[in-house]
Amino acid sequence: MRTLYHFPLDPNCRIIRLMLGEKRLDFREAPPSMPVPDAPVMEIPTLEDVNGAQFPYMMVIAEYLDESYPEPPLIGRDIIERAEARRLTNYFAVDMGGRVTKPILFEKVQKPMARLGAPDSTTMRTAVQLSTKYLSAIEELYEHRNWIAGGSYSLADIAAVAQISVLDYVDLIEWDRYPVLRRWYARVKSRRAMEAILADRIDGLPPPKHYSNVDF
Amino acid sequence: MRTLYHFPLDPNCRIIRLMLGEKRLDFREAPPSMPVPDAPVMEIPTLEDVNGAQFPYMMVIAEYLDESYPEPPLIGRDIIERAEARRLTNYFAVDMGGRVTKPILFEKVQKPMARLGAPDSTTMRTAVQLSTKYLSAIEELYEHRNWIAGGSYSLADIAAVAQISVLDYVDLIEWDRYPVLRRWYARVKSRRAMEAILADRIDGLPPPKHYSNVDF
Structure with a gap:
């Protein structure tokens, strides 16, 4: 198995x-x-x-x-689109992940679970401020392309949604400020592969009501 | 160009x-x-x-x-060898790079160049101690394979040599302790692509004499 x-x-x-x-x-x-x-x-x-x-x-x-398992291909279809999918995957998974999502996850989820005290407000403020750059980048890309890296749904969208869905679980996205991001995320949320992600629940830390709502 | x-x-x-x-x-x-x-x-x-x-x-x-530019292929020839080349590339470039090479480069090269004072001895000691794990890993792999990731010279060897050559530039490898590593590195050093690396010189920070010697 x-x-x-x-x-x-x-x-x-x-x-x-x-x-x-x-x-x-x-x-x-x-x-x-x-x-x-x-x-x-x-x-x-x-x-x-x-x-x-x-x-x-x-x-x-x-x-x-x-x-x-080549079907469906998730790292692009030609060499340039593949490089672009990998570039954006790195941008969201490594850059945004390291500077925004992981610090927030540590302060808001891992610290309380390990009883290590309250979230550090400076770390949280810095991470939330930095997040705006990445959220705007998704909007910028999605306004000009069918999906983030080009014509097809790809690992780049998946890398971005991995960050967005975690930030949304801890209710840190002001959806009203990002209408294009919201359209992209609503479309992603409807995909069958998202069901397991939207069903995640951490003991003692429930997500906001809209978290698992596809039409949020 | x-x-x-x-x-x-x-x-x-x-x-x-x-x-x-x-x-x-x-x-x-x-x-x-x-x-x-x-x-x-x-x-x-x-x-x-x-x-x-x-x-x-x-x-x-x-x-x-x-x-x-597929010739010569540097990320392996079949799916399993490609995964192994990528795994080891990550192991040397990200793990060893982040925990050993980058801290040493900062303390021994960037701090003196930026006149930020002497290397921090605790950081140096920790990085040098950690380096033994990665140097031993190269020996372990090379004792059982033609090259690190399998039959052919690959990105995994290149990722390892990128770390080793930097550590050797600042004279931090005790070659007598690593006979297998030395055999592997001597073989790598003879490759034409290494000429430019072995010709690197940083102003005010000369490498040890053996650095550019292929038969060291």
């Missing part, structure tokens, strides 16, 4: 869950295996495919999945 | 220079364009190809080059 080791709200894990969903590939979900002393900590996400081979790192899994 | 915007000792830039060298692609070198107020800072490395298209981010450039 194909197994994905993941955390529900981790954006890189959501990217792989969404890719598996778009390609209609069944998988069993598992939490990361508990590290034993002296053993290396498991990378999250890690995918174990039906052939038993294990793949760590989001982008390694993404390229592997698109090569092994 | 093809242009690579890069810094000489930056490991991710070295990866792209080595790829271009292996594929025998001519390019003009340029420093990153000076940021003007309110303009985004240029990502390094950025490649401008002969078609005028610009690509930022090491891995985006690497995938683009391997798709546009």
